[in-house]
Amino acid sequence: MATSFLPTANPLFLPCFSSSSSSTSSLSPAAFNPRKNHLRSNITTCKALSDPPIAPASRRGLAISLVTTSFLFSLGGGENSGGANAAILEADDDVELLEKVKKDRKKRLERQGIINSSKTEKGYLQDLVYKLSEVGQAIESNDLPAASSVLGGSTETEWLKKASLALMKLTSSPEEKTEVDTFNSSVASLISSVTRNDIESSKVAFITSAGAFERWTTLTGLVEVLKGL
Numbered sequence: 001m002a003t004s005f006l007p008t009a010n011p012l013f014l015p016c017f018s019s020s021s022s023s024t025s026s027l028s029p030a031a032f033n034p035r036k037n038h039l040r041s042n043i044t045t046c047k048a049l050s051d052p053p054i055a056p057a058s059r060r061g062l063a064i065s066l067v068t069t070s071f072l073f074s075l076g077g078g079e080n081s082g083g084a085n086a087a088i089l090e091a092d093d094d095v096e097l098l099e100k101v102k103k104d105r106k107k108r109l110e111r112q113g114i115i116n117s118s119k120t121e122k123g124y125l126q127d128l129v130y131k132l133s134e135v136g137q138a139i140e141s142n143d144l145p146a147a148s149s150v151l152g153g154s155t156e157t158e159w160l161k162k163a164s165l166a167l168m169k170l171t172s173s174p175e176e177k178t179e180v181d182t183f184n185s186s187v188a189s190l191i192s193s194v195t196r197n198d199i200e201s202s203k204v205a206f207i208t209s210a211g212a213f214e215r216w217t218t219l220t221g222l223v224e225v226l227k228g229l
Helices: 013-026 037-049 056-076 078-117 119-140 144-151 158-169 174-195 199-220
Strands: none
Touching (some): 119 144, 119 158, 144 199
């Protein structure tokens, strides 16, 4: 819409302007003698045929029109520029995602290296799987004395102490530590419930401890290494 404010050029103005300028460049200073009627006549004719000169106000209007046109043109390209900006943002997101994938892969490789080199700890955890399986079968059969014989009287039982050391060594993230804490507390509750001969509490404590351990193995990747899960 702003382009409608641009003045329409008078086709008679340009030939007159170029004719005067060309003749001016070829004339000698004497040709500008005011006594020469032909020059005055040419000037008069030129003024008659041409549009009036642009007044200062008209020039300001033209400048405003050009600025407005440029502004509207930039607005018109908003969608394209927005698309370009979106493409740049998507490219940045892709770079960030790629970096995250690289970091995650590096962590997995480091964790896998630790697991592969921790044969002793894996042996402790495999023994933990077998012991928990025995305890679970005994509780399912309501045979709490059998469960107690496996668990021992406290968390200081040898296989539990070794399992606790392995869990601590192979735990790295806060999520994994949360599961380890849940496991340790629920095992202590399990031992207490079995000692009290409380079958229902024993079942709840066993399910809680087994669930925490299984989630931990999933987080660490040991779920694919240990047997019996």
